[in-house]
Amino acid sequence: MCRLVVDGEQRIVCQDATQESRFSYSSFVGGDEPVRFYASTPVRAADGSVIGSLCTWDTTSRELSKDGIARLDDLAEQVATLLELRQAASELGHAASHDPLTGVLNRTMLDDRLAHAFARRMRRGCEVLVIVIDLDGFKDHQ
Structure with missing residues (x-):
């Protein structure tokens, strides 16, 4: 499911994933406790390229408010920043040693x-x- 966000480079917010045909292939939406609520946003590198996604889900159908979407996007930016900082620290450590x-x-x-x-x-x-x-x-x- 998160792969769709990475490939499409767009956020997905879905109140009930069991009702979405684009998720019908996923084992997460089948079974005894399927994923119903699903939200995911791209994690972007400084150059704008998508390097991953930040996802949240629940087995209960729900809506995500505009504030919740903004928080999800903010968290994705923080994840990207943390990844970039870790990469820079690794490169600096290598250069120093x-x-x-x-x-x-x-x-x-x-x-x-x-x-x-x-x-x-x-x-x-x-x-x-x-x-x-x-x-x-x-x-x-x-």
């Missing part, structure tokens, strides 16, 4: 991982193997 040329962990991360490995060795008595390769002039030849 990896060499931009080679993509391997940088010295700060190497120090952190070594500290964890040696602490684990102290707790568990396991062995630590470290291999370091130093390529002189590697960046100069790129």
